[in-house]
Amino acid sequence: MDAKLITIGQQAKAAADQVALLDTTTKNKALLAMATALEEKQKQIIAANKEDLAAAVDMPKKFTDRLMINAQRITDMANGLRNVARLADPTAKIDKGWITADGLQILQRRVPLGVIGIIFEARPNVTVDATGLTFKSGNAVILRGGKEAIRTNTSLVNVLREALKAKHLPENAVQLVEDTSHEQAQKMMNMTDYIDVLIPRGGRGLIQRVVKTATVPVIETGAGNCHVYVDKDASLEMATNITVNAKVQRPSVCNAAEKLLVHRDVAAKYLPTLAKALTDHGVQLRGDEVAQEIVPGMQAATEKDWDTEYNDLIMAVKVVDSLDDAVSHINKHSTHHSEVIITDSLSRGQDFQRRINSACVYVNASTRFTDGGMFGFGAEIGISTQKLHARGPMGLDQLTTIKYEITGNGQVRH
Amino acid sequence: MDAKLITIGQQAKAAADQVALLDTTTKNKALLAMATALEEKQKQIIAANKEDLAAAVDMPKKFTDRLMINAQRITDMANGLRNVARLADPTAKIDKGWITADGLQILQRRVPLGVIGIIFEARPNVTVDATGLTFKSGNAVILRGGKEAIRTNTSLVNVLREALKAKHLPENAVQLVEDTSHEQAQKMMNMTDYIDVLIPRGGRGLIQRVVKTATVPVIETGAGNCHVYVDKDASLEMATNITVNAKVQRPSVCNAAEKLLVHRDVAAKYLPTLAKALTDHGVQLRGDEVAQEIVPGMQAATEKDWDTEYNDLIMAVKVVDSLDDAVSHINKHSTHHSEVIITDSLSRGQDFQRRINSACVYVNASTRFTDGGMFGFGAEIGISTQKLHARGPMGLDQLTTIKYEITGNGQVRH
Numbered sequence: 001m002d003a004k005l006i007t008i009g010q011q012a013k014a015a016a017d018q019v020a021l022l023d024t025t026t027k028n029k030a031l032l033a034m035a036t037a038l039e040e041k042q043k044q045i046i047a048a049n050k051e052d053l054a055a056a057v058d059m060p061k062k063f064t065d066r067l068m069i070n071a072q073r074i075t076d077m078a079n080g081l082r083n084v085a086r087l088a089d090p091t092a093k094i095d096k097g098w099i100t101a102d103g104l105q106i107l108q109r110r111v112p113l114g115v116i117g118i119i120f121e122a123r124p125n126v127t128v129d130a131t132g133l134t135f136k137s138g139n140a141v142i143l144r145g146g147k148e149a150i151r152t153n154t155s156l157v158n159v160l161r162e163a164l165k166a167k168h169l170p171e172n173a174v175q176l177v178e179d180t181s182h183e184q185a186q187k188m189m190n191m192t193d194y195i196d197v198l199i200p201r202g203g204r205g206l207i208q209r210v211v212k213t214a215t216v217p218v219i220e221t222g223a224g225n226c227h228v229y230v231d232k233d234a235s236l237e238m239a240t241n242i243t244v245n246a247k248v249q250r251p252s253v254c255n256a257a258e259k260l261l262v263h264r265d266v267a268a269k270y271l272p273t274l275a276k277a278l279t280d281h282g283v284q285l286r287g288d289e290v291a292q293e294i295v296p297g298m299q300a301a302t303e304k305d306w307d308t309e310y311n312d313l314i315m316a317v318k319v320v321d322s323l324d325d326a327v328s329h330i331n332k333h334s335t336h337h338s339e340v341i342i343t344d345s346l347s348r349g350q351d352f353q354r355r356i357n358s359a360c361v362y363v364n365a366s367t368r369f370t371d372g373g374m375f376g377f378g379a380e381i382g383i384s385t386q387k388l389h390a391r392g393p394m395g396l397d398q399l400t401t402i403k404y405e406i407t408g409n410g411q412v413r414h
Numbered sequence: 415m416d417a418k419l420i421t422i423g424q425q426a427k428a429a430a431d432q433v434a435l436l437d438t439t440t441k442n443k444a445l446l447a448m449a450t451a452l453e454e455k456q457k458q459i460i461a462a463n464k465e466d467l468a469a470a471v472d473m474p475k476k477f478t479d480r481l482m483i484n485a486q487r488i489t490d491m492a493n494g495l496r497n498v499a500r501l502a503d504p505t506a507k508i509d510k511g512w513i514t515a516d517g518l519q520i521l522q523r524r525v526p527l528g529v530i531g532i533i534f535e536a537r538p539n540v541t542v543d544a545t546g547l548t549f550k551s552g553n554a555v556i557l558r559g560g561k562e563a564i565r566t567n568t569s570l571v572n573v574l575r576e577a578l579k580a581k582h583l584p585e586n587a588v589q590l591v592e593d594t595s596h597e598q599a600q601k602m603m604n605m606t607d608y609i610d611v612l613i614p615r616g617g618r619g620l621i622q623r624v625v626k627t628a629t630v631p632v633i634e635t636g637a638g639n640c641h642v643y644v645d646k647d648a649s650l651e652m653a654t655n656i657t658v659n660a661k662v663q664r665p666s667v668c669n670a671a672e673k674l675l676v677h678r679d680v681a682a683k684y685l686p687t688l689a690k691a692l693t694d695h696g697v698q699l700r701g702d703e704v705a706q707e708i709v710p711g712m713q714a715a716t717e718k719d720w721d722t723e724y725n726d727l728i729m730a731v732k733v734v735d736s737l738d739d740a741v742s743h744i745n746k747h748s749t750h751h752s753e754v755i756i757t758d759s760l761s762r763g764q765d766f767q768r769r770i771n772s773a774c775v776y777v778n779a780s781t782r783f784t785d786g787g788m789f790g791f792g793a794e795i796g797i798s799t800q801k802l803h804a805r806g807p808m809g810l811d812q813l814t815t816i817k818y819e820i821t822g823n824g825q826v827r828h
Contacts, residue, residue, distance in 0.1 A: 392818050412658075
């Protein structure tokens, strides 16, 4: 194990013990101080970012767009921290309390997870977002961002740490792994003695690598092969609006729809309208045989399409015989993120919601609402597609665990 | 991947989808039918058990005691199922619901995890207990018990499956892996496509093997290096009662205490009394230097002792300089199961409860209360020593996850 990483781990654990005991006011003041510090030090952050951008001159524009930091983006990051300061402190909650038959008082408290590792790509805003959310929930964070953003991330983390230090708070609550090699990331994923949970943030490749190789527990986020199912009792207008919104409003994100299933009874009537609306928005359609018959010129979908998350203006279309077929297809091919049925039938809507095995199951609304902000959580660290610990949008609460505090007056067990 | 195991996995998944939709009354009737069937078929179960016992004739008595089944034990197992039938159905709960700013109605429902794998040793009662708890919470279970109990387990599972079948319910909700080889267990631990969570039940060796090698998510249970800390403000009588109870009432279990820490200010006065009470109960003590000075003849504790879970009548004793020292020592060496401070100081009790990083932190009560039954959960599948998903005693609730059901009237995102 790498000596530098062990030091980071030990420092994080020590800081986590301290941060866990801070009261809400102290944490909020620190978040506001971090926000102010980012704005005050924006020149040095932007200068560091310019160096990263200069080194990334050969990268695609989409990549450098995400890497780039300017005054506005710094203000946005600072306001993000201010927003987190306004949210309820999850560790200020006692979930429940009761008295046992033996007269013990048991309180189920919310407590921080401890040390959270974030592995992400070249999006410097994750550095600040993750710091805000982990700190507010009483955790320490170890950040490992992509190598192309290392100068920016180093500058940001220095500013955040200085702000903590100035408040006499443990600066090691926020640490950056400066060696951005794959070997170092791999070692970080196995630091079971120092990291309580890893949350990878980024593309599918990154997340799968972490899930497959980490021995530290991982919360898997962001895989979204989302389905829109247009039922036979659907309004065509609503079906069109929701399908188009779910597909095109922001096609690169995990809650965008990738598949369109249409009930056989309405396929001939609805599919031409749906297809036209989608292609008018630049969507390339790939259909099964029946869909291709109904909409001539549609490309053929292959078996692989049903499992593919395009994150692009592509949508595969399938005509299904029944609600049962739709449910079976979705439960087989989905990444269990978000799915929607468009229907005016109460019983069929209920049936779909109960039987679909996904984090978020919609009736008559766009899958694009699967988001901590839209759900009213105030902020999110990601969208979990696993069943254990956290499922769906993860806000501050999901960065905590519980502890039972039991108080007696001498009870022993008989 | 083994064809037989894949079939078991596929059958479990299909059964899980069905069991998840059963209403509470149907599940309860099935549990009662399983209980009756066990009692009615007790002859064949006991006959199978006799064959297991005959084959295990060379095993230690402690082992065959656990393996043995008689009429009383069958009644106990049946009553266990009846008890689970009486408990609240965790999947009948809607945790919360709200309306978002966009007018979406969101319900956070409790839903089953899906397929639960249980890997355990030669205790046939686990077969019935685990079936009852997983079925009541709407899950399917794949059981893999120790090879010494295979005839008993096969007989039990056949009876339980027949009872389900007679009620026209999916018998594949309960399946046994009949090949008890290590290779097969290893394959089961990697069935990520079919098993949602693995819960190992048994000794430390078994649990560590599962935690270290499984790719299916594991809930780690049962490791208990529990500490009693006698503070300077403790009542000597209460300290003695609780220490003796925590150590000797059932030394083989995970919530029994393994370590005794005593504050320096009271060590000279308290330790002789505590040591005598423990040795009177047959406990072998191992002390640090100071403890050895105070109680002559006490064996020396080695560094390894502080990390050892004896599960036996052995206790290591350490004199600490302060509450801080006690907290540091415990957070470093504990398995984060259960710890207790004996004190009459409110502030010191609070301090200990907040700073100790364990699932259950007691003031003035025996650690032996860490138990689903004692906590009032009605039953337990184990005691989690991890922070993610479940922590502390795990009842029916911990065998579920959440699902968001979102209902709109055409909302799209802008």
